[in-house]
Every structure is written in C-alpha cells, then in structure tokens.
Amino acid sequence: MTKEEVRELQQIAQRLRLSIVKSVAAAGSGHPGGSLSIADILATLYFKEMRIDPKNPAWPDRDRFVLSKGHAAPALYAVLAEAGFIDKEELMTLRQLGSRLQGHPSMRHVPGVEISTGSLGQGLSAANGMAIAAKLDNRPTRVYAIIGDGESQEGQIWEASMTSVHYKLDNLMVFLDYNGLQIDGRVHDVKSFRDPGAKWQAFGWHVLEIDGHDIEAIYSACQEAKATKGKPTMVVAHTVKGKGVPFMENIADWHGKAPSKEQAEEAIRYLEASLV
C-alpha cells in the first residue's frame, strides 16, 4: 500500500465521519459514537479490500459486509453513499418517515445492506451463513463483519463464534470495534469480558490486535486473514468512540444522541478542516 493510497483512505474515512455527523444531526437522533469509531475500517474495506460492484449490488460473487452492531447504521449508510450504492443527498433523510435509511439497517430497503441488523448479537451468525454458502458454491466470496464490544455481552456472539471455527470459515473475517464504551458506561464496568483477544483465541480463532484507526494496520490484517487457512480471523481493533470529533471522543454519552445544531457545526468545521 502506497503512502498516497493510505492518505486517500484517510480522507475517505474523514468524509464518512462528516456524513455521519451531518446525517445524525439532521435526524435529531442516532448513534454517532460507535459510527465514528468504525469509519477507518469501513473506508479500508469498501475502497481497498472488498470485491464489490455498487452498480450491481446483487453480484453473486461479491464480498459481503455485515454490520452486526446495527446501530452504527449512519457509518454504513455513509460508506454505501461514498461507494455509490445510494446517493449522498439521501443521507439527510436518515430516520425520517418514508426514508429507506431506517434507524437500523434494513436489507429490504437499502442496496448494499446484506442483512437486517439492529437487535444485537445476531450479525455473526448471518455472516457464518453467508460464508458457508460461499464455500458450498465454491465462490471466491469473502465475508467481513464488525461486531461491537458491548454487543459481545450477547450470548449468540459466542454461539456463532463456535460455528465459524467448527466450519473452518477461513473466508470470514471479523473486526471487534473495541472502543471500550457502551450506553451505561465503560464496558469493563458494565460487564467486563476481560481480555477479548484471549477469549477469541480460546474459541479457536486466528486473532490479531491492531489500532483500528491505522489504515495500514487494517489493510495488512485483511491480508493476514486471507493468508490464514482453516480458521476465521478476529481483529481486535482498538478504537476511540466518537473518533475524529474531539468533544465526542471517549465519552459514553455520545453512544446514542445527536449533536445540537451548534455542536454539529463545530464538528463539521473540524472535520472539514482535515479534508484536502
């Protein structure tokens, strides 16, 4: 990966953050914190790693992305708009009556959304189903998913983690958005899962730990996952909730509330300043 490519992906991630802030502010509700924390991962996946065709969202051999932490819908919509699955103007209809952009992603509404999520803990199971289907059909499809750290308190995540390993789903790669915060506070205070990397390793996954805002690290994790045969890869991505908007960073309260008009303006000014 060239320095230029890294810089370009960083710029895309910043544009995603801008879309997230604008759309959540326009909606007057939503989840900015955990959307901002995954912008760099999404930019790398959609603009460097994944084999997708926005003009043909149903292309059978495409790679699939599952946003298990469905409340980060503003980030998913932002990257789908950036990639051309939907128009950017539509982002301003987020959460409004009649909009395709539901509060949590609906596969029946939005091209590019591979599975409807929102009720937590369920995306990894669906990702497993997609990875199994790809193997049954001998397709080159790879499946990517992002799960949340708070979400990892759901038992189904761990049921699914056993399925991925049992079926040797090496065409599956999952990012844990380890931003450390959930609605009621620090994940380790609310109900700690201790060391997530050790847990996933114990479940039989190939585990990597990276800085989830480091584009090169994200991309090289993708390459390592591809090279890993016989088991799925879990990337424990250390992230910052609210990343890129200083007054939101590392504050649990920004999990699920929209910025005021003034706050949004401040965030937009700050993010725009980072764009070339």
Place this chain on the structure above:
Amino acid sequence: MTDAPRKIATRAAYGKALAKLGELNPDVVVLDSDLSKSTKTDEFAKRFPERFIQMGVAEADMMGTAAGLAASGKIPFASTFAIFASGRAYDQVRQTAGYGKLNVKIGASHGGITVGEDGASHQALEDIALMRAIPGMTVIVPADAVETEQAVFAAARHEGPVYIRTGRSGVPVLFDEDYEFQIGKAATLREGNDVTIIACGVMVSISLEAADILADKGVSARVVNMGTIKPIDVDAIVKAAKETGAIVTAEEHSIIGGLGSAVCEVVGEMYPVPVERVGVRDVFGQSGPAHELMQTYGLTADSIAEAAIKAISRTGT
C-alpha cells in the same frame, strides 16, 4: 366400520420429504440443533452430508445462520422443536427471516401437548400465536403425513419465511397421495349444514370422529382442514359461517392467538356467527402419555362435539 387408518408422525413425513427435496433441489440445505434423530432430519444428513449443517445446541445461532444462507440464495430448512424455534429463537426469526423477508423455512417439530412425557418446558402451545404475529410469515400446520410432505415442497417453492409445525406422535393418514396442498387453501373433508369444525394438525382426524358423534345425534357437521393458519383461507371461513351458521375451532395449541383466534378475527369482521374454541385453555401442559394429556386438556372428539352443540345453541334460531 373400516380398518383403523395407518398412523405416521408428521415429523417423520417432514424428514422423508426433506430427503426427497434434497434430491430435486441442490439449493436446499438443512440445519439442525442437535435433534436430528427427533426432527428426522438425519435422513437428509446421511444422504447430503455436505448440505446438512449441524449447529449444536444453539437455536438462536441456527436461525441467524439460516438467514445468512438464505441471503446467499440457499433454501435453508432450520429444524428443531417448536418450542425452541418459536420461543428460544423468536427474536432471530423476527429480526432476520421476518424483517428481512428471507427465504428461511422453519421446520418446527414436537408442536403441542402430544410431546407428552417431556412436559410443559417442551410443549409448545403458543408457537402458532408467536409466528402468526410476524409480518409476512407463512404458518402451516399439516394434518397428516401426506399434507406434511406437500407442505415441505410448497414451502420450498414459496418465496419468503415459512413456519411448518409438525408433531411427535403418529396421526392417521387422511389424504390420498394425489391430494394437492396449497398455501392458504383449506380443504373440506366432510360436508355438513349445521355447524363447521375448523381444525388443524392432529385435531383434524379427531374432528372427523366428532362429526361421527354429532351425526349420531342428528347434527350435520362440516369438517374443514385449515392446513395454513397464515395466510388463512378467509373464503372458506366466511362460506362456513354463511352456510352452517356456527363454527367450532380445534387445535393442539392455546386458545389464545392460534387457529381459534385467527378464525374469530375473520368471523368477527366478515360474518359474525357463534364460534367455540377447543384448545388448551391458557395453562401450561405437564408430563404424561400423549393420549392421556389430550383427554386431560379436553382435546377430544367429545369436547369438539359438545362445543358444536353449544355453538349451534347460541345461534338463537
């Protein structure tokens, strides 16, 4: 008197139908959560091991995995006991198969009280109510082995989520091999003018016995098999209301939310006549032999006949 009819459990017919379907359609995959010997998916597993996905004891994960398979063009039949399919995995069914309108087929065996000795924890008496409430969900409760096989094939042809409820115990074979089950279409098994018994699942053959009891008393009872609870056959219900003036429903399920409720909804809105509901009356089941439980909870031909006479008496004619 004719010979006692052949008895086959509908779950056994489900397993056989899947094995046949697997032969015909390479997109069919079967998932099971450690119950393949009971749900009878083991035959499919033996014949198509690469398309059989053992999920272990993880019903929620199974439904999510089935959703992912369906989203990739497969036709998954996710199989487990009705209580786990509808209860344990309710949110997964709702969120992915339901909301996503995905092509997930749920094979729910061991529905109702005839689970028997396992007791209340395993006796699904509210599964039809739960599944019926999910928008777009098709709910099928076949009456015998022939209808079960047809229902499995119909479900595979149907685009969208389908819940098929089968039973543990043997039930008489009612339909000829040339019977054609259609989703949303009721079948009249016996004509009658005074009252209509609308039944599903194991209660269909028992309703035919009830019609015999009623005939002995000079009451002419129509018997309708409502194989699809959703979408329900509105025309058949309205026709029964108009032509017979009284209705009894019979189901191996709570009287809340199942077939009885579905029929009352139609009758109440379209053509009000007296309806009596035979079913489990808002209680949990218990352990015991299936036939004794059926007696204990009033799921008998005598109860249906009694309800029919009560419904007729309420017509006020």
